Structure formats: C-alpha cells, structure tokens
Amino acid sequence: PERGCLSIIVLGASGDLAKKKTFPALFNLYRQGFLQSNEVYIFGYARTKISDDELRDRIQGYLPHGKDGTEDVSNFLQLIKYVSGSYDDPEGFKALDKAISEHEISKQSMEGSSRRLFYLALPPSVYPQVCKMIKNYSMNKSDLGGWTRIVVEKPFGRDLASAEELSSQIGELFEEPQIYRIDHYLGKELVQNLLVLRFANRFFLPLWNRDNIANVQIVFREDFGTEGRGGYFDQYGIIRDIIQNHLLQVLCLVAMEKPVSLKPEHIRDEKVKVLQSVLPIKDEEVVLGQYEGYKDDPTVPDNSNTPTFATAILHIHNERWEGVPFILKAGKALNSRKAEIRVQFKDVPGDIFKCQKQGRNEFVIRLQPSEAIYMKLTVKQPGLEMSTAHSELDLSYRQRYQGVVIPEAYERLILDTIKGDQQHFVRRDELKAAWEIFTPLLHRIDNGKLKSLPYKPGSRGPAEADQLLERAGYVQTHGY
Numbered sequence: 001p002e003r004g005c006l007s008i009i010v011l012g013a014s015g016d017l018a019k020k021k022t023f024p025a026l027f028n029l030y031r032q033g034f035l036q037s038n039e040v041y042i043f044g045y046a047r048t049k050i051s052d053d054e055l056r057d058r059i060q061g062y063l064p065h066g067k068d069g070t071e072d073v074s075n076f077l078q079l080i081k082y083v084s085g086s087y088d089d090p091e092g093f094k095a096l097d098k099a100i101s102e103h104e105i106s107k108q109s110m111e112g113s114s115r116r117l118f119y120l121a122l123p124p125s126v127y128p129q130v131c132k133m134i135k136n137y138s139m140n141k142s143d144l145g146g147w148t149r150i151v152v153e154k155p156f157g158r159d160l161a162s163a164e165e166l167s168s169q170i171g172e173l174f175e176e177p178q179i180y181r182i183d184h185y186l187g188k189e190l191v192q193n194l195l196v197l198r199f200a201n202r203f204f205l206p207l208w209n210r211d212n213i214a215n216v217q218i219v220f221r222e223d224f225g226t227e228g229r230g231g232y233f234d235q236y237g238i239i240r241d242i243i244q245n246h247l248l249q250v251l252c253l254v255a256m257e258k259p260v261s262l263k264p265e266h267i268r269d270e271k272v273k274v275l276q277s278v279l280p281i282k283d284e285e286v287v288l289g290q291y292e293g294y295k296d297d298p299t300v301p302d303n304s305n306t307p308t309f310a311t312a313i314l315h316i317h318n319e320r321w322e323g324v325p326f327i328l329k330a331g332k333a334l335n336s337r338k339a340e341i342r343v344q345f346k347d348v349p350g351d352i353f354k355c356q357k358q359g360r361n362e363f364v365i366r367l368q369p370s371e372a373i374y375m376k377l378t379v380k381q382p383g384l385e386m387s388t389a390h391s392e393l394d395l396s397y398r399q400r401y402q403g404v405v406i407p408e409a410y411e412r413l414i415l416d417t418i419k420g421d422q423q424h425f426v427r428r429d430e431l432k433a434a435w436e437i438f439t440p441l442l443h444r445i446d447n448g449k450l451k452s453l454p455y456k457p458g459s460r461g462p463a464e465a466d467q468l469l470e471r472a473g474y475v476q477t478h479g480y
C-alpha cells in the first residue's frame with residue numbers, strides 16, 4: 001500500500017450525509033486498521049463556526065456504538081479537526097490548506113508523499129465553485145509527489161444537459177482519474193458479487209441470454225416515504241433518485257459482456273456499451289405513481305406530479321438481449337423494504353409434468369435486507385405420488401457466513417478512493433449514457449405529459465404497474 005500522510009477532508013462536515021454515512025464509514029475503516037493514526041488526519045469543513053470539540057460531539061452519536069465512548073471512539077475523534085469557511089471564499093480554503101500542511105509538516109519524518117482526499121458531502125450546485133477553490137488554494141503541492149482526489153455524490157445534474165455542464169466544469173479542473181463519482185449501490189456486497197456469479201460459474205454462461213431468459217426485474221422498495229426530505233425529493237423524483245443511477249448500474253452488471261480483465265477501465269467499457277445499447281423508453285412501458293399523503297409535506301407543492309414510484313421497461317438492443325424486457329421498478333412508501341434482482345427463465349418446452357403453472361425457474365439475488373442468492377426450481381414433491389413442487393436452492397448469507405461482517409457500501413468505496421481503484425465509480429461517459437436513456441422521459445414527466453397515479457402508502461404501488469409486468473411476460477411465482 002501507498003505510504004505517507006493522508007488527509008481526508010469532509011466538506012459539508014455538519015450535514016446529514018457526512019454525519020450519517022461519511023464519518024461512520026471512516027470510523028469503521030479506522031477501527032479495522034485501514035486508517036493508521038500516524039498517517040491520517042481528518043478535516044471537517046463547513047460554514048458553521050464551531051470548535052473541533054463541537055464537531056466531534058455532533059459526530060459521536062452517529063458512530064457505531066459511538067455513545068458508549070469507547071477508546072476507539074475517542075481515539076478516532078481525536079483525529080478530526082475542524083475548519084470553518086464558506087464554499088466560495090479563498091480565505092476559508094487557504095486556512096484549510098494551512099491546517100492540512102501543518103499536519104503534513106508534523107509528519108515529515110515519514111517517508112512518502114502527501115495524499116489529499118476531498119469528500120464533497122455537499123449539494124451539487126456548489127461542486128464547481130468548491131472544486132475551483134480546492135484547485136486554486138488547497139491542492140497537494142508537495143515535491144514528494146502524492147495526489148489530490150475528489151469524491152462527489154449524486155445527483156450529478158437533473159438531465160443530460162445539466163449533467164454534461166457539471167462534468168465539463170469539474171473536468172476543466174481535475175482529470176478523470178482524480179474524480180470519484182459515488183453510486184453507493186456499487187459498494188453493496190451482492191452488487192459486487194454479480195461479476196463473480198456471472199463470469200466464474202459455468203452454470204450461467206450458456207443460459208444468460210435471450211434464448212433462455214424471459215425477463216429481468218430489478219426492484220427497489222422502501223416502506224417509508226420522503227419524511228424530512230420532501231423538498232429535495234420533489235425536485236428530483238424516484239427516477240433521478242434511484243432508477244437512473246442505482247438500478248441502472250445494477251442493470252449494467254447483469255447485462256454486460258465479459259470484460260477483457262478485471263481492470264476498472266475494462267469493466268467500465270463494458271458497462272458503457274450496455275447503456276449505449278438501450279432503446280428509447282416508450283410511454284406505454286412506464287407507470288408512475290405518487291403515494292397519497294406525499295403532498296402533505298409543507299415543502300412539497302400542492303400540484304406536484306413528482307413520482308415517488310416508477311416502473312419502466314428497458315430494452316437492450318444487442319445480440320444477447322434483443323426481446324428480453326428489463327423491468328426497473330422503484331418506490332417509496334410501499335409494503336416492504338427490499339432490493340432484489342429477479343432473473344426469470346422461459347418455460348420448459350414440451351412440459352411432461354404439466355408443472356408450468358407452479359412457476360418458472362428464477363434466479364434471485366437479494367441485495368437487502370438479509371443478503372441472499374436463491375434459485376427457484378421444480379422438484380418432485382417428496383412422497384409416494386409423482387407430483388411436482390416449486391422449491392428453492394438457497395444461499396442465505398446470514399446462515400452461510402455466520403459471524404462474517406459485511407462491510408457497509410460507503411466503507412468499501414472510501415477505501416477504494418484511498419487506494420485509487422475506480423472500478424466501482426461512475427465514469428464520465430457512463431454518466432452521460434445513463435442520462436441519455438432517461439432524459440427524454442424525464443422531460444415528458446416534467447412537462448406534465450405523463451401523470452403519476454395515486455397509490456396507498458403501504459401498498460404494492462399502482463395496480464397498473466403489475467398489469468404492465470404481466471404484459472411484459474412476467475409470470476408471478478408464489479412463496480419467497
């Protein structure tokens with residue numbers, strides 16, 4: 001591993017994302033020995049004028065077991081320093097640079113270079129100015145080498161044009177290998193497993209195509225609404241919040257061809273090809289919904305048409321997938337919290353058991369909660385009769401990997417940014433291709449041409465979505 005001073009600078013240090021995700025992930029990395037006290041220093045930067053201790057107090061309660069105040073917790077908190085300043089003020093960024101440099105000087109006896117990781121836990125509207133400030137005043141300038149990297153969070157724009165504008169503004173200041181666009185779904189254990197499952201198992205190689213697969217569903221459900229985030233959410237809606245990024249990234253990994261190697265660029269090249277092969281989305285293959293009560297939030301306008309639920313069918317125009325619907329579905333305030341991939345196979349031709357009504361073969365990857373991989377298959381019902389039953393081959397992580405801690409997505413991704421591994425980050429051309437798919441549809445929704453149907457909180461979403469699935473050839477199986 002690289003050695004030398006590592007400064008992690010969390011901009012927007014007192015915001016929600018930093019408190020709930022960034023600092024807890026850093027703490028977990030620290031606890032596991034990935035951040036060495038003799039190399040690392042963490043800087044919080046935000047506008048509020050508070051002291052180091054006040055920031056530490058604000059963070060502590062969000063750390064795993066933080067309230068217990070263990071030795072780990074207090075040692076970790078001692079690594080954090082706070083600098084206040086605004087996001088467009090050179091003075092603030094000069095002060096930040098000074099604080100970082102002091103830390104670096106104090107560690108000068110160490111071999112190696114200076115590494116500066118800037119984590120922008122901020123709204124995208126300030127990315128360009130913050131990047132400019134970093135570039136002008138807070139970059140690593142050490143003669144000993146090292147690097148400066150920038151981590152940014154979605155939403156990267158609202159549509160193709162705004163995303164491209166944002167990309168060029170940041171692209172003028174930093175090179176692509178310095179920019180880490182986080183999509184935290186790429187840090188989830190079972191999303192990372194997709195590559196292995198698909199390309200290290202002989203089972204799947206001959207079956208993974210239009211000859212055998214009837215349809216693929218990628219589903220995200222939450223059993224709570226937009227509580228407290230209505231203002232943000234209403235400007236974006238479920239397609240921009242979940243589908244255009246998280247679900248589309250999963251689709252890429254399910255549908256892509258085998259990469260030449262595991263090199264990040266080889267993998268990302270294949271993902272881009274999938275995105276570029278997606279056909280324009282048709283209005284009749286989309287169902288939008290908005291849960292009743294969504295507009296009770298005072299920050300949501302009374303006439304909002306913003307979808308909190310959407311099902312959209314994507315078609316990939318290539319040799320492997322022609323004719324196979326990829327059904328992307330996401331919703332808030334539904335009946336359960338779950339994210340899963342369901343690959344449904346075609347019926348067995350010439351079924352001599354007449355068992356097809358019981359359900360098709362399905363391969364299911366449950367991303368959360370309770371990670372699992374299972375296959376639904378037909379077996380003989382045990383007993384004297386020759387009858388069939390639908391059953392499962394089940395790999396539930398909780399049982400199979402008892403005692404193994406599955407890392408949080410953010411933990412893994414932050415570690416990757418320190419190592420300089422961009423495999424699980426979204427490349428600029430990938431982002432562009434993802435926006436190309438959804439922008440025309442989003443514009444039609446924004447212009448009111450497509451309406452969100454009401455649905456009851458705690459339901460499955462609008463019934464029209466299930467009808468759309470049926471039309472797409474999805475056969476409901478029971479059980480699991």
Ligand code: BG6
Nearest residue numbers: 184185222241242246339368409
């Ligand atoms: C975020 C969305 O990106 O992902 C949220 O903005 C959503 O609306 C969250 O709740 C879901 O993440 P996870 O990891 O809980 O599935």
